[in-house]
């Protein structure tokens with residue numbers, strides 16, 4: 001599990017082993033995963049878990065809730081995209097949902113600039129360029145989803 | 156449909172009078188084709204385009220051309236001004252085509268050039284104007300007939316951020332003041348942010364923006 005996580009998301013911050021156990025315990029407690037069985041093996045006991053329906057619904061709800069547009073959104077959006085591909089969910093749709101949220105924010109900022117003084121305009125422009133950067137990433141990733149799908153599920 | 160390629164399919168959109176709508180989507184997705192179908196330039200193999208209760212796909216070429224001249228205005232990315240005519244003569248073209256006397260056409264065109272911040276540039280040939288100025292002349296020409304609907308395909312495509320912003324502010328403020336409906340194709344999110352909503356075209360289909368945003372309004 002740790003290895004799977006690290007391969008997709010861990011290039012900057014690999015998962016700590018302790019964190020894996022704590023998270024599994026919490027997911028089990030909340031009924032988001034079930035214990036399938038234990039098998040003795042080398043090292044510590046190997047336990048197998050299965051996601052529950054409630055757990056799967058929670059993942060879907062998280063995935064299709066757009067993030068609040070802000071800097072550093074990308075890492076979360078990247079994770080959502082990869083996980084959508086891993087689960088066979090509609091990655092195009094989550095990118096569309098995010099694009100719509102970003103465009104809405106861009107429209108608000110454009111409206112706020114109308115008749116504003118230059119200081120306000122420059123502050124809005126700063127925010128707008130960051131949102132535009134995200135949007136460019138969203139468009140480019142959208143254009144590369146098929147390729148990404150092959151890499152994510154094929155590796 | 157072009158030959159074996161289906162450029163658009165299953166497209167169902169509604170644009171309300173006075174709305175400003177941005178059309179976005181990857182290159183080759185069918186945005187320009189959609190605009191040409193909406194404007195009656197291209198006749199779709201199937202489907203209808205209803206403008207004020209008239210199905211314009213049922214009109215013949217002459218009728219569609221008359222409709223475009225009297226009701227629609229067009230702005231394109233570049234190269235749309237006639238190179239041998241100066242700015243003001245370029246703006247008079249649609250008025251003269253509609254049968255207006257040259258003197259009156261020149262008077263109205265001059266007013267529009269002023270409105271677009273181009274006073275003093277009317278005598279210049281397109282080659283003597285900057286990209287942003289030429290685009291403003293094109294907007295003046297699109298608006299001079301007081302069209303009900305303006306179609307713009309990448310109107311800011313060749314401009315830098317500030318020139319693009321000036322063009323969009325001018326276009327949308329004038330359009331809102333006149334109650335003109337505007338359909339703008341653009342790759343640029345900032346240009347699209349002057350619209351009321353966006354429509355996303357992908358592989359000839361509308362994939363997002365339509366229903367969610369319509370419900371939002």
Ligand SMILES: Nc1ncnc2c1ncn2[C@@H]1O[C@H](COP(=O)(O)OP(=O)(O)OP(=O)(O)O)[C@@H](O)[C@H]1O
Pocket residue numbers: 157158160162180181182183184185186187188189
């Ligand atoms: N006159 C034509 N004859 C044949 N195919 C065409 C014609 N015009 C466009 N197409 C095809 O229709 C599809 C959509 O083209 P369209 O010009 O509408 O794309 P677009 O979204 O405007 O792209 P861009 O952002 O690059 O302008 C493309 O596959 C294109 O090759």
Ligand SMILES: [Mg+2]
Pocket residue numbers: 186187188308
């Ligand atoms: Mg095009």
